[in-house]
Amino acid sequence: MLTSLVCVNEELESNSQASVILVIESVEVTPVNNERKDIIVAGAALFAMFFGAGNLIFPPALGFLSGTSWFFCMLGFFITGVGLPILGVAALAKSGGxxxxxxxxxxxLFAKVMGTAIVLAIGPFLAIPRTGATVYEIGIKPLFPGVSPLTAxxxxxxxxxFFALKPSSIVDKIGKYLTPILLLIIGMIIIKGVASPMGHAVGKGLTQPLSRGFIEGYQTMDALASILFAGLILSAITAKGYKTAEEQIKLTCKAGLIAGTGLMLVYGGLLYLGATASGTFEAGISKADLIVSITNTIFGAAGQTAMxxxxxxxxxxxxxGLAAVVGSWFEKLTHGKLSYEPVVIVTVIFSALIAVSGVxxxxxxxxxxxxxxxxxxIILIALTLLGRNLSSAVFKGAVTGCLIVSVFDALAFLKISTGAAGKLIAKLPFADSGFAxxxxxxxCAVVMELISTSMHHKPLNQSTLPKS
Known part of the structure; x- marks a missing residue:
């Protein structure tokens, strides 16, 4: 999700201990004089936010799983893995970041709960442990097979x-150059893999490839992260001299197109490589082993080592960066009752324990x-982009209806019986594709709006009616 740029939303920017790893150029308040350059810089920053080493494992695995259906899987993956994060930034820009x-x-209250849930998801529960597990399976195990997961x-x-407790410019400088280096390596692998495919895609019998790609795009977690990224991008654009909301939203959307194009090229290329490998490697190969094997097949041991x-x-x-985000978020949320250092320590220890379980x-x-x-x-982004004239009742109703069904869908995924309610939800339109x-x-949005309207409707005062 995040290779070399991790940011905190505007509520956290005042915390001096938040480690913000930037690839965007230093920003000073200057008059608007080069809109094209500013759009390119913002687009590059957005790309660096969303393009992450941990995300490399998903497109090849999806291509490998889909085989000859790789194109439709790619379209679904693009919607949630590329389009939704960019729309998320645009929606937050429309909300002032x-x-x-x-x-x-x-x-x-919902805003605080949602923000906390997102921070925990991209923090100790999922994203941080995934970075550790990815390092072991892609970075250490292939080169040093004798090292145990616990030691790593x-x-x-x-x-x-060490670095999260003592933020250092060293990390910033390292991060500044990592994205170009990693992108160069991946670009070379994709170009050679497309020019000289390692094999041909084979049929895997995957049903509903479009919806499968759509759901797999969730794993990037970039749409969740975009909610935290938008504040930094908006601040950078504002500092460049763009003061009106119209200018800020316009530049953000154009920057999003640049970032989205880059992500589609990388994700699409990796997904295609996975599809061409569908008949080359064993069906049970893990996501991490697949990207390592593809790299080794295309560029040999030297390319694998560089990767x-x-x-x-x-x-x-x-x-x-993510550990710093978690520490800063809870310090701000609790008004200092939970200080930065203890939160970071607990976050890192918890993440280390989960990381041992593997990618x-x-x-x-x-x-x-x-x-x-x-x-x-998705609902919040869509409603925000639709317009400001929508009432809070519409938002409350839509989120309530969405939450109820999504909880049942999650229980169904876990094979937990949900009784008659679960069977009813399973019969809803689009349920087979994961969009029940x-x-x-x-x-629920319509019902809540009607209820809200009726409650606020004032009946005519009988004394003001004309007498018959």
């Missing part, structure tokens, strides 16, 4: 803790959480 304005239309996890998170080192360093900077188990663990979270984020929440969200 504020999470409270974005989710506060439901309720202020302790070493990785000890370094993470391992670049991914490891990139994951480390991500882990440091595959972490990914499987994340699915039910993302099944609940992503539809809510759409109609309930719309229905």
């Amino acid at each position: 504020s999470l409270d304005r974005f989710a506060g239309r439901v309720s202020p 996890s302790i070493a990785f998170f000890a370094i993470t803790l 391992c080192l670049a991914v490891s360093a990139a994951c480390l900077t991500t882990s440091i 595959e188990k972490i990914v499987n663990f994340s699915v039910p959480l993302l099944i609940i979270a992503y539809p809510i984020v 929440w759409i109609l309930p969200a719309l229905f």
Whole structure:
């Protein structure tokens, strides 16, 4: 998710201990004089935010799983893995970069709960442990097979803790150059893999490839992260001299197109490589082993070593930045009752324990959480972009309907019986494709709006009516 740029939303920017790893150029307040350059810089920053070493494992695995159906899987993956994060930034820009304005239309409490849930998801529960597990499976295991997962996890998170507790410009400088290096390596692999395919895609019998790609795009977690990224991008654009909301939203959307184009090229190329490998490697190969094997097949041991080192360093900077985000968030949320250092220590220890379980188990663990979270984020982004004239009742109703169905979907994924209610939800339109929440969200939004309108309707005062 984040290779070399981790940011905190505007509520956290005042905390001096937040480690913000930037690839965007230093920003000074200057008059608007080169809009094209500013758009390119912002687009590059957005790309660096969303392009992450941990995300490299998903497109090849999806291509490998889909085989000859790779193109439709790619389209679905693009929607949630590329389009939704960019729309998320645009929606937050429209909300002034504020999470409270974005989710506060439901309720202020909901905004805080949602922000906390997102921070925990991209923090100790999912994203931080995934960086450690990815480093072991892609960066250490292929080069040093004798090293145990526990040893690797302790070493990785000890370094993470050291830099997260003492933010250093060294990490910033390392992060500044990691994205170009990693992107260069991946670009070379994709170009050679497309020019000289390692094999041909084979049929895998995958049903509904479009919806499968859509759901797999959740794993990038970039749409969740975009809610925290928007504040920094908006601040950078404002500091460049663009003061009106119209200018800020326009530049953000154009920057999003640049970032989205880059992400589609990288993700699409990796997904295609996975498809061409569908008849080359064994069906049970893990996501991490697949990208390592593809790299080794295309570029040999030297290319594999370069990939391992670049991914490891990139994951480390991500882990440091995310640990800082978690510490800063809870310090701000509790008004200092939970201080930065203890939160970071607990976060890193917790992440280290989960990381030992491996990438595959972490990914499987994340699915039910993302099944609940992503539809809510999609609904909020859509309603925000539709216009400011929508009432809070519409937001509350849509989120309520979406949440109810998403919880049942998550329980169904876990094979937990949900009785008659679960059977009813399974019969809803689009349920087979994983979108059973759409109609309930719309229905509840309409109902809540009607209730709100009727409650606020003032009946005519009988004394003011004309006498017959």
